[in-house]
Amino acid sequence: MICKRRYLATGIATAAALLLSSCGGGGGTDTTASKGASGKPVVGGAATVLTPSDSQTLDPARMGNNFASGGIVGNALYGTLLVDAPSSGKIRPSMAESFDTKDGGKTFELKLRDGLKFTDGNPLDAAAVKYNWDRMRKPATASPYLSDASMVASTKALDDTTLLVTMAQPVAQFAQSVVTSSLNWIASPAALKKGAKSFDSKPVGAGPYTLKEWRRQSSMQLTKNPKYWDSPKPYLDSLTLRVSLDSAQRINTMTSGGADLAIETNMQNLQKAKEAGLPTNALPLSGGTYLALNTRKAPFNDVRARAAVAAAIDMNSLNDSVFEGDASPVTTLFDKSSPLYADIPASSPDKTEAQRLFDELAKDGKRVSFTFTTTSATENRALGEAFQAQLSKFDNVSVKIKVVDFSEFLTLQTTHHFDAAVTSAAFRDPEPRLWTAFHSDEPTNMSGVADKKLDAALLTGRTATSVEDRKAAYEQVQKRLTALHPMLWIIRTGGGAIAKKNVGGMTQYGFSSLLPEELWVKK
Structure with a gap:
């Protein structure tokens, strides 16, 4: 089957930084990695990589760091301060030697x-990091990660290689926001100060690659x-x-x-790639798209x-009608691979x-x-029609579908001119x-x-330093979401990569962001 639902929505919950795939987590599909080329990496050669979106800017503050929108571009031009281990999610150094807290965040x-x-020959020092992070905290920069950057109250370069970061409130897991x-x-x-055009x-970073030519779209x-x-x-x-x-x-x-x-x-x-014998890689994510x-x-x-x-919506039936049974409905907030997993149902039709x-509400006017x-x-309209079809089987409820252009859809976050709309909260760490x-x-x-x-509960999860305390806090989060019903979880999202058999080094971090410096081709 050809996937007809190319993109379900943009991740307004992450300020449009994330382009989501409506094809989701593949139902019972096995997406574990299958190996490509092995042995010692080969130096030299070239590779062509297909990307599912086009960059709108090369300003790192305004790019999305994820598999679908800008991750490989940002990693190529600017490198990474930190990465995380694909299996455990543990933070590892890259251009930064360390990022530590001794006071609980x-x-x-x-x-x-x-x-x-x-x-350009200028040093990537603590002052440069300070400039970039302070710039991201300014609303005028229009960073999709303003909320992440705003967790920082102030920064101070102690010396050429050391930056002191003071948080607006303790956030023990802030490194997750960085990666x-x-x-x-x-x-x-110096390059940023010359203006966007x-x-x-000519973007200037310290990453593994430099820009030779950019043909937009x-x-x-x-x-x-x-x-x-x-x-x-x-x-x-x-x-x-x-x-x-x-796709x-x-x-x-x-x-x-x-x-x-x-x-x-x-x-x-x-x-399909695995069935064809091609190497693949994918990282499991928790959360997903939601209404x-x-x-x-x-x-x-x-x-x-x-x-x-x-209570009216059956996500398994929706999966069958919209995604032909190929998606993974969100059954629990956390994926089973997460140390914070708890068997708390996300929905109970x-x-x-x-x-x-519905009858009680109608009686009350x-x-x-x-x-x-x-x-x-x-594909987006099809999802709305599926909700509409399921609810049409009940009395005293009616649903209309309003179709708007993409730019207007993005404004819903600030205008709040909607009753129901699909967005996302997909993550590795909450x-x-x-x-x-x-x-x-x-x-x-x-x-x-x-x-x-x-x-x-969210504050406890944010400030807790032990897995046990975080798990307990997020169990309370799940219970409150279930009691309040501000949303309906729909499907898991996920990002991966497919390669030829002679390609090695497929490595992802964070939100499935691919590291281009690890790629190599066996001759």
């Missing part, structure tokens, strides 16, 4: 490697940075990133040998209306209870009528995604849920 000390330099955002990418302050034509040519700090990486002499928006086209190109590697948003494509119910106004300012819709609540707002993409999605003070809280117990 009140302050952090970032220690850089000696001798780091941008390609899953563009805080991980540092550009030359100049920087996009088509391709990007990258060449090896001979002064990259981690020699002999990058192994390849050059890298071509080619935009390939269509069917990507898998066809890979199986016919038309590219060396593809960044993949479609889990079914990963399965935000706007609690700020009727009908969803009444918890009974939210509970009724939650109950048609009898749903009808009882609050008949449930709402609009499902979506974009003009066929910090900071659950906070930004559901804390009452966050502008990215699409549903508008405001609950003291939920806020308290």
Whole structure:
């Protein structure tokens, strides 16, 4: 089957930084890695990589650090301060030697490697990191990671390689925000100060590659940075990133040998690749896409209306009707691979209870009528129609579908002019995604849920330092979300990569962001 649902929505919950795949987690599909080329990495050669989106800017503060929108570009041009281990999620140093807290997350000390330099010859020092991080905290910069950057109250360069970071409130897991955002990418302050047009034509970082040519909406040519700090990486002499928006086209190109590697948003494509004998890689994610119910106004300012819709929708049936059974409905908030996993059901369909609540609301003069707002993409409208079809089987509830263009859809986060809309909170570690999605003070809280117990549990999860305490806190988060019904979890999302058999070094970190310096081709 060709995946017809190319992209379900943008991740408004992460300020549009994340482009989501509606094809999700592949149902029962096995997406574990299958190995490519083995042995000692080969230095030299070139590779072509298919990407599922085109970069709109090369300003690292405004790029998305994830598998679907900008991850490989940012990693190539700017390198990484930190990465995490694919299996455990444990933070590991890269251009930073360490990023430690000794006071439970009140302050952090970032220690850089000696001798780091941008390609313009300027030092990548503590002052450069300070400039980039302080710039991200300014709303005028328009960073999609403003919420992440705003967790920092102040920064101070103690010496050339040491940055003191003082947090607005203790966040013991702040390193997770670094590896899953563009805080991980540092550009030359001198180049940034020349303005956006100049920087996009000649971005300056300290990453494994430099920009040779950028043809917007088509391709990007990258060449090896001979002064990259981690020699002999990058192994390849050059890298071509080619935009390939269509999932069917990507898998066809890979199986016919038309590219060396593809960044993949479609889990079914990963399965097809494995069946064709091609190496694959994917990282499991928790959370996923969800339908935000706007609690700020009727009908969803009444918890009974939210509970009724939650009880009426059968996600397995929705999976069959919209995704042909190929997606993975979110059954629990955390994936089983997470140390924070708890067997707390994300939804419990109950048609009898749903009808009882719809009838009760109608009797009280609050008949449930709402609009499902979506974009003009066929696949997005199909999801709205599936919700509409399921709810049409009940009395005293009606659903309309409103189709808006993409730019208007993105404004919903600030205008709140919607009743129900699909967004995302997908993550490896819940910090900071659950906070930004559901804390009452966050502008990215699409549903508008405001609950003291939920806020308290999120705060405990954010500030706790042990796995046990964090797990207990997030169990409370799950219970409050279940009780309040501000949203309905839909499907898992995931990101992976497909390669030719002679390609080695497929390595992802954070939000499935691919590390280009690790790639090599066996001759």
